[in-house]
Every structure is written in structure tokens, then in C-alpha cells.
Amino acid sequence: MAKGQRSKETPQARESRRTSEYPYASGGWGSLKAVTRILVKEKVALKDMSLLPLQNKPEGFMCVSCSWAKPARPHAFEFCESGAKATAWDTTPKRADREFFAAHSVTELMQWHDHDLEEAGRLTEPMRYDAATDHLVPVSWEEAFESIGAELRGLDPKGVVFYTSGRASLEASYMLQLFARMYGTNNLPDSSNMCHESTSVGLKEAIGVGVGTIGLDDFDTTDLMFFFGQNVGTNSPRMLHQLQDARRRGVPIITFNPLREPGLVAFANPQSPHDMLLPANTQISTQYHQLRVGGDTAAITGICKAVIEAHDKAVSLGQPPVLDLVFIEAHTKGFDEFAHFVRETGWDAIERESGLQRVALEAAAREYSVANAVIVHYGMGLTQHRLGVQNVRMICNLLFLRGNIGRPGAGPSPVRGHSNVQGQRTVGITEKPELAPLDELAKQFNFEPPRDKGFNTVEAFEAMLEGTVKAVVNFGGNLVRSVPDRNRTQPAWANLQLAVNVATKLNRSHLVHAKTTYVLPCLSRIEIDRTGGHEQFVSMEDSTARFHGSRGVAEPAAPTVRSEPFIIAGLARATLRERSTVDWEDWCADYARVRTEMGKTWPAMFAGFESSMWTPGGVVRPLPARERTWKTKSGKAEFMVPEALSEDPDMNERxxxxxxxxxxxxxxxxxxxxxxxxxxxxxxxxxxxxxxMNRDDMEARDIEEGDRVTLRTIADDGVVREVAGLAAKPYDIPRGCAAGYYPECNPLLPLWHYAKESKVPGAKSIPVRVVAIEPKSARGSGSDSAGSDKLPGATASH
Structure with missing residues (x-):
């Protein structure tokens, strides 16, 4: 049928298509095949495949991908598809060594796809960018340390940023924050700034701690689970084991997600012969509500409204209350104001902003009203909005109504997406001086730490654009690709005086070279660390606030690759010289000495950690909110009244x-x-x-599947932000909403579009419009309907 003459899809056809587009459960044979493919592709030797059974085991290593909990009684194979891919990626025999860099100039490598850069293999020795030849050339470790140290000594510490991704261990993170503060800066942003800083702010305001309160044992006693904005099948697949067990004992799971995701629909356990051979799968979500992008606050308001209305009715009839009035009276502040807001908010507004009907929200509320213990899982679908902190507070409001914090089987569950991002914050990686133990560090190491606020990730790049940030020491991050507004921020990165990149593999940030650029290869967590002449081990924190030991089991990629503690110690020694009160070489000789110092800084968490860090299931971090002790301003759990039903009130569609x-x-x-x-x-x-895109949105714009479109951001700041060459694909997503891949769509996200209190980029709600369409038929029969990935078309200009 010609364009403009297509008929509307009937509801029956839509449901038939929905079940046929991806008719498989997450996990199962699809997962097994994907793992096999990457092991073959990365040429992982048979002996190295034996590493996988040691993943997330007490005698092995913590996964280098997500931070989901490590059980006390692990499965035979305690890894998921994503974790296996990460292990294969790190243990590949492919090498980006001096011969590789001699053969390829930086200008040439800049034309490579991001996937191909990392696919080149593991970095093997320190490299420095040589402008005369346009190549990365090898240098010795000592030369690198001395040169970088000299550069740092010549800079104002307030213009230097120390960034960490979520892979650095507790020991390395503790050393890095101490080095940075002895150097003179609190510029210690990390990947939490990009994702869950809204959690750290919102939960701390509401319950007094910035992390979730549940553990794996809570899955055994919960009566109901909610999911908001978290795609477990892609981002934390090992969690599906606990969800499957809960569903088999009849626990309802209610999901709110704009896209219908297979991982939230059904799961086939690859470790279950029953699931693999029949085939069989477990229905994960008992209710699946596809709300509008940015509609979570409105949806939660609707659930709370239905619960309070049910309570009001019960009380009027002399029936038992629906709300936990004892908990609310004894443990909370602000209930009356919140209840007034909920009662006064009309269903029309709730339905309009959430994109859901009242009957759907009331169905979720009925389940909540009869459950005795409820967990709410959530991810970046809630935190990456202008009112992302509000979203987190709304989760707490919902839990407070029926006393679902501080009891078994209940509480907030922010699912962190990086392996130790939560732990880094625990040991001092923070730009906020009030969250760091500065007084303790001052006494412990006999120096005066800086007391002024440092830069978070967004602020660091704002300062970079202004020219006040001159250097970045980058542990593990690919910041050129991961930050918003790439076509403005990438040139600012190139104008830096110094960029030091510590990494296992080559990425774009290493090639967008500053005036002086170093690439320093570090050990993967999977590899044996023989720093100090003997095998060392490290530790990390998972999403459920448990600390675990981790022991490398694979041979290093090259004898010239060094551990993160070694690299931090070398940089600190060369930079601080006589100013340092730390014997960095002594710490590198035995990481236990670092853990001893951690125990002095935080005795409640790390005293005696050396003897307990291998405890099956992990060492439980003290969290007062688990005991209903509230370290908030009021001394109680605090309700809040939302600012608006829309999560992005200043970015409403114009x-x-x-x-x-x-x-x-x-x-x-x-x-x-x-x-x-x-x-x-x-x-x-x-x-x-x-x-x-939604099919109706495509039809309204006369777009057919496979047509390439250009998206442009709707903003009033005088900057044109657009991405071209995106192949349109119909998908089960609410009308008026669209989805695109990260980081390819980052040029569309303004740097200034972030959560108010946390400055987390608002990547989950970017107002755009289609400004150009190139029909698939115009490209010839040989064109790839999915578009080209070689040089993504993105522009930003004033």
C-alpha cells in the first residue's frame, strides 16, 4: 500500500504482532547461543572458558559488569549472558600492542567504529600521544609517572578532575580519593553522577541513607514486587533467578516500563534442564503497564491515590485501615501534606501524564493494599529525568504508606548498573565534601583536605567548556562517548592540557587527544594481581550493600600491565613527592594495609574486614534505615509532595x-x-x-519501516542538536514516545538538561522532532535498512 494510504492496525493485530516480534523468553537458548558466539569471536581458549564457573564465587572474582548481589549459596554457573560477554571481552588473546599502534595512526583510528576499537584487544604497555607522528608511542612506566606528575604539579588542583568508572575496587578507590585530596581537590566525579546520583540524593533525604535497603534474603519473604524503569533482562540478568523463584511461589510482579521488554515478560533459566528442553519459561510480570515516557511520578501518584481512597472508604465503614497508621505516626513526617496532594490531584491529570488508565493503576493498588511486604526495584528509567530525585522520593512515599521499609521482604531496591559504583562512593569517591570523612582523613594522614565542593561529571564538562578544567585523570571511563552534548563536549576534551586514561582496552577518549595524552594499561579484575611480588586480592560492594572479596584467576594480558593500585601509587608518588604522608610503595606491597586504613576511617564498616571479606553472601554494610533508624534532618522518614506530575516540566513538548x-x-x-x-x-x-517508534507516530509522519530519519532536539538555547541516519523501526512503545541507543543519541541531549538536585543527565526524556526523512526505497536495493554505523551523523552548532 502506498504511503499515506496505510490502514490503522487493529487491537487484535497489535497483540498478535506483540507476541510474535520476539517470541522467546530472556535467558534460554538465545542466551546460551549469544555466550557461545562471543567466546568463539574473542578466541577465548578452552582453558580460559574454565574461568566462568569462578565468576561471582567466593574463591573467584566479582563480575566486571553489573553489581547485582553475590549469593551465599551460588548456582553452579553464577554468571549471566552479560557477565560472560564481559569476561570474554577481557580475556581475549587479541592485543592492541606497540605493533598495532605503529601500524595505525590516531587519525586513522578515529575513523573506526567504537566496537572495532575495543575489538582490537587488550592494551599492553603505557602509551603517549606523539603529535609529530600522529601515533600513540610506547613509554616506560617510570617515564609516564614522572611526566604526568610534573604536569599535575604545574596545574591548579581545582582545574584537575579525577574520574572513575564503576570497575575500580574499594582499595583503588580509597587510594585515589586520598591522592586527589592530598593533591588539593574534591573533583572526584564518577559514573554514579551519570545514573544513580538521584538515588543517592533522594534516598538520603527520605530515609537517611543513599542506598537501597534490601538483600537477597528479602526475596524469600516478599509478597509483592514492583519494577519501575529497570530492564532486568539486559541490565542485570542474574537477578532473574531470584525473580523466577519468587514467581514460582506465587509472588506477583507489577512492571511499569514504556517498552515491552522480553526480560520483564518471561524467563527461561539456562541452568534448568526443564526450562531448556521442554521448552518452558516463567512469566515474570503479572501486570505490565506501558506508561508514557516520563510518566512514573504520575503513575505512582495514581497508585497512592487509589490506596488512600481505599483506606478512607475502609475507615468510613468501620473496617481495618489500609494504611499502616502505626508506622506513619511513629516513623514518618509529612504524611498529611502528601495525602492532601494525592486527594486533590484528579484522575484526569494522572491519566494524561502517566499515559495509563485509572483502572490499570487501581489494579496495581489492589495488589499493594493486600501485600504485607513489598519491594520496589527501579533503575535509570526513574533517575535520568529533570525530577529524577522526585521519582525516588515518590518510591519512598509509596513504601511509607504501608510501612514497607525496615521489615523483612520490603524496601527500595535501586539496581546499580556498574560493578562497584556504589562501593566507590562508600570509600570517599565524591565531589561533595559533606559526604567525605574529611576530619578523619585529616587526623589519620596528617594533612588538611580541601573543604570546597568539587565538580560532578556535568559540572566538570561545563567547566571544561569554559576552559577552567585543564586536566582529567580518567580511570576506566569513555567520557568522550558517555557524556551528553558530545558535539560540544568532545572539542572541549581535545583542548585539555592533560588527559591520563587508565583502561584495559582502547576507546574513543584515548584518541580525542589533549595537548598531552597518556594511555595506561591496567589489569582486569579477572586477572591475577602479583603487585608486590605475591598474589593480591581486592574487594567491592554490590547493589544490596554487601562487601565481597575478589580474587583474580587469569594470567595478565602482558607482563607490562599494572594494577590500578600500582598506577595510583605511582601517580601519587610522582605528583605529591615530599608532600605525601603515605608510603605508597608499602601499600602496593600488601593491599591489606589499605584495608586496615579503610577500617580506621570507617570502623563501623571495615574494622576487621580483612578476616570477614570472604564471608559467603558478603559482609553486610550497616544501614540504619533497615532498623528503622532515620538519619534524616527530622529524625524520621520523610514524605514529600511532588513538584509536578511530569518528570520533565521544563522540557514539555512545545x-x-x-x-x-x-x-x-x-x-x-x-x-x-x-x-x-x-x-x-x-x-x-x-x-x-x-x-x-510507535506505528501510529510513523504513519502520522508518513514514515515506513527502514526509512532513515533525522532527529533534532527541541530546545531554546540557540544550539542545533541533531542525529541523522537513524533507521525507523516500529516498536511496542506508547504513542508520542521514541527510543534510541546510548551513546549514539547523546548528541541530542543538552548538557544542561539534568536532574535538579543530582545533576544526573535527563537521558530518559529528550524532546525531539523528525526533521528529515530519507525513504528506504530511495537508497537502492543494496542499502542496509538499519542505517550505517560507521560515522553516525550528528551535528551541533550555534
């Missing part, structure tokens, strides 16, 4: 054809690391230059 674009990850991806260009669950192959 045009009738606007779309709310959310960024997302593929199943072949971990953050900016791309294991492949496929997204098995969403039916995308061979490309990431794709935009997922």
Missing part, C-alpha cells in the same frame, strides 16, 4: 509533532562497550543507528 526520546542499551552492550551491533531482544541486527 510542538504538536514532538516526541519524547529515551536512550537505552542493547543486549549486546555494557555501557559504552559494544560487544556486537545486534540487539537480539528488540529484533535489531547489524546496526545501532535505529530509532524505535
Amino acid at each position: 510542538e504538536p509533532d514532538a516526541l519524547r526520546l529515551m536512550s537505552l542499551r542493547a543486549d549486546g552492550q555494557f555501557n559504552t562497550t559494544l560487544y556486537s551491533l545486534d540487539d537480539r531482544f528488540r529484533g535489531v541486527k547489524g546496526s545501532r543507528m535505529v530509532v524505535l
Whole structure:
């Protein structure tokens, strides 16, 4: 049928298509095949495949991808598809060594796809960018340390940023924050600034701690679970084991997510012969509500309204109360104001902003009203909004209504997406001086730490654009690709005086060279660390606030690769010289000495840690909110009244054809690391230059599947932000909403569009419009319908 003459899809056809687009459960044979493919692709030797059974085991290593909990009684194979891909990626025999860099100039490598850069293999020795030859050339470790130290000594510490991704261990993180503060700066942003800082702010305001309160044992006693904005199948697949067990004992799971995701629909356990051979799967979500992008606050308001209305009715009839009035009276503040807001908010507004009908929200409320213990899991779908902190507070409001914090089987569960990002904050990686133990550090190490606030990630790049940040010491991050507004921030990165990149593999940030650029290869957590002449081990914290030991089991990629503690110690020694009161070499000789110092700084958490860190299931971090002790300003758990029902009130669509674009990850991806260009669950192959759209939105714009479109951000700051060459793909997403891959869509996200209190980029609600369409038929029969991934078309100009 010609364009403009297509008939509307009937509800029956839509449901038939929905079940046929990806008819498989998450896990199962699809997962097994994906793991096998990457092991073969990365040429992982048979002996190295034996590493996988040691993943997330007491005698082995903590996974280098997500931070989901490590059980006391692990499965025989305690790894998921994503974790296996990460292990294969790190243990590949491929090498980006001096011969590789001699053969390829930086200008040439800049033309490579991001996937191909990392696919080149493991970095093997320190490299420095040589402008005369346009190559990265090898240098010795001592030369690198001395040169970097000299550069840092010549700079104002307030213009230097020390960034960490979520992979650094507790020991390395503790050393880095101490080095930075002895140097003279609190510029200690990390990947939490990009994702869950809204959690750290919101939970701390509401319950007095900035992390979730549940553990794996709570899955055994919960009566109900909610999911908001978290795609477990892609981002934390090991969690599906606990969800499957809960569903088998009849626990309802209610999901709120704009996209219908297979991982939240059904799960086939690859470790279960029953699931693999029949085939069989477990229905994960008992209710699945596809709310509008940015509609979570409105949806939670609707659930709370239905619960309070049910309570009011019960009380009027002389029936038992629905609300936990004893908990509310004894443990909370602000209930009356919140209840007034809920009662006064009309259902019309709730339905309009959430995109859901009243009957759907009342169905969720009925389940909540009869459950005795409720867990709410959530992810970046809640935190990456202008009112992301409000979203987190709304989760707490919902839990407070029936006393669902501080009891078994209940509480907030922010699912962190990086392996030790939560732990880094625990040991002092923070730009906020009030969250760091500065007085303790001052006494312990006999120096005066800086007391002024440092830069978070967004602030660091704002200062970089202004020219006040001169250097970045970058542990593990691919910041050039991961931060918003790439076509403005990437040139600012190139203008830095110094960029030091500590990494296992080559990425874009190493090639967008500053005036002086170093690339320093570090050990993967999977590898044996023989720093100090003997095998060392490290520790990390999982999403459920448990500390675990981790022991490398694979041989290092090269004898010239060094551990993160070694690199931090070398940089600190060369930079601080006689100013340092720490014997960095002594710490490198035995990481136990670092853990001893951690115990002095935080005795409640780390005293005696050396003897307890291998406890099955982990060492439980003290969390007062678990005991209903509230370290808030009022001394009670605090309700809050939301500012608005929309999560992005200042980015409301200004045009009738606007779309709310959310960024997302593929199943072949971990953050900016791309294991492949496929997204098995969403039916995308061979490309990431794709935009997922509602069929009705495509028809309204006369777009057919495979047409390439250009998206442009709707903003009033005088900057044109657009991405071209995105292949349109119809998908089960609410009308008026769209989705595209991260980081390909980052040029569309203004740097200034972030959560108010936390400055987390608002990547889950970017107002865009379609400004150009190139029909698939115009490209010839040989064109790839998914678009080209070689040089993504993105522009930003004034």
C-alpha cells in the first residue's frame, strides 16, 4: 500500500504482532547461543572458558559488569549472558600492542567504529600521544609517572578532575580519593553522577541513607514486587533467578516500563534442564503497564491515590485501615501534606501524564493494599529525568504508606548498573565534601583536605567548556562517548592540557587527544594481581550493600600491565613527592594495609574486614534505615509532595509533532562497550543507528519501516542538536514516545538538561522532532535498512 494510504492496525493485530516480534523468553537458548558466539569471536581458549564457573564465587572474582548481589549459596554457573560477554571481552588473546599502534595512526583510528576499537584487544604497555607522528608511542612506566606528575604539579588542583568508572575496587578507590585530596581537590566525579546520583540524593533525604535497603534474603519473604524503569533482562540478568523463584511461589510482579521488554515478560533459566528442553519459561510480570515516557511520578501518584481512597472508604465503614497508621505516626513526617496532594490531584491529570488508565493503576493498588511486604526495584528509567530525585522520593512515599521499609521482604531496591559504583562512593569517591570523612582523613594522614565542593561529571564538562578544567585523570571511563552534548563536549576534551586514561582496552577518549595524552594499561579484575611480588586480592560492594572479596584467576594480558593500585601509587608518588604522608610503595606491597586504613576511617564498616571479606553472601554494610533508624534532618522518614506530575516540566513538548526520546542499551552492550551491533531482544541486527517508534507516530509522519530519519532536539538555547541516519523501526512503545541507543543519541541531549538536585543527565526524556526523512526505497536495493554505523551523523552548532 502506498504511503499515506496505510490502514490503522487493529487491537487484535497489535497483540498478535506483540507476541510474535520476539517470541522467546530472556535467558534460554538465545542466551546460551549469544555466550557461545562471543567466546568463539574473542578466541577465548578452552582453558580460559574454565574461568566462568569462578565468576561471582567466593574463591573467584566479582563480575566486571553489573553489581547485582553475590549469593551465599551460588548456582553452579553464577554468571549471566552479560557477565560472560564481559569476561570474554577481557580475556581475549587479541592485543592492541606497540605493533598495532605503529601500524595505525590516531587519525586513522578515529575513523573506526567504537566496537572495532575495543575489538582490537587488550592494551599492553603505557602509551603517549606523539603529535609529530600522529601515533600513540610506547613509554616506560617510570617515564609516564614522572611526566604526568610534573604536569599535575604545574596545574591548579581545582582545574584537575579525577574520574572513575564503576570497575575500580574499594582499595583503588580509597587510594585515589586520598591522592586527589592530598593533591588539593574534591573533583572526584564518577559514573554514579551519570545514573544513580538521584538515588543517592533522594534516598538520603527520605530515609537517611543513599542506598537501597534490601538483600537477597528479602526475596524469600516478599509478597509483592514492583519494577519501575529497570530492564532486568539486559541490565542485570542474574537477578532473574531470584525473580523466577519468587514467581514460582506465587509472588506477583507489577512492571511499569514504556517498552515491552522480553526480560520483564518471561524467563527461561539456562541452568534448568526443564526450562531448556521442554521448552518452558516463567512469566515474570503479572501486570505490565506501558506508561508514557516520563510518566512514573504520575503513575505512582495514581497508585497512592487509589490506596488512600481505599483506606478512607475502609475507615468510613468501620473496617481495618489500609494504611499502616502505626508506622506513619511513629516513623514518618509529612504524611498529611502528601495525602492532601494525592486527594486533590484528579484522575484526569494522572491519566494524561502517566499515559495509563485509572483502572490499570487501581489494579496495581489492589495488589499493594493486600501485600504485607513489598519491594520496589527501579533503575535509570526513574533517575535520568529533570525530577529524577522526585521519582525516588515518590518510591519512598509509596513504601511509607504501608510501612514497607525496615521489615523483612520490603524496601527500595535501586539496581546499580556498574560493578562497584556504589562501593566507590562508600570509600570517599565524591565531589561533595559533606559526604567525605574529611576530619578523619585529616587526623589519620596528617594533612588538611580541601573543604570546597568539587565538580560532578556535568559540572566538570561545563567547566571544561569554559576552559577552567585543564586536566582529567580518567580511570576506566569513555567520557568522550558517555557524556551528553558530545558535539560540544568532545572539542572541549581535545583542548585539555592533560588527559591520563587508565583502561584495559582502547576507546574513543584515548584518541580525542589533549595537548598531552597518556594511555595506561591496567589489569582486569579477572586477572591475577602479583603487585608486590605475591598474589593480591581486592574487594567491592554490590547493589544490596554487601562487601565481597575478589580474587583474580587469569594470567595478565602482558607482563607490562599494572594494577590500578600500582598506577595510583605511582601517580601519587610522582605528583605529591615530599608532600605525601603515605608510603605508597608499602601499600602496593600488601593491599591489606589499605584495608586496615579503610577500617580506621570507617570502623563501623571495615574494622576487621580483612578476616570477614570472604564471608559467603558478603559482609553486610550497616544501614540504619533497615532498623528503622532515620538519619534524616527530622529524625524520621520523610514524605514529600511532588513538584509536578511530569518528570520533565521544563522540557514539555512545545510542538504538536514532538516526541519524547529515551536512550537505552542493547543486549549486546555494557555501557559504552559494544560487544556486537545486534540487539537480539528488540529484533535489531547489524546496526545501532535505529530509532524505535510507535506505528501510529510513523504513519502520522508518513514514515515506513527502514526509512532513515533525522532527529533534532527541541530546545531554546540557540544550539542545533541533531542525529541523522537513524533507521525507523516500529516498536511496542506508547504513542508520542521514541527510543534510541546510548551513546549514539547523546548528541541530542543538552548538557544542561539534568536532574535538579543530582545533576544526573535527563537521558530518559529528550524532546525531539523528525526533521528529515530519507525513504528506504530511495537508497537502492543494496542499502542496509538499519542505517550505517560507521560515522553516525550528528551535528551541533550555534
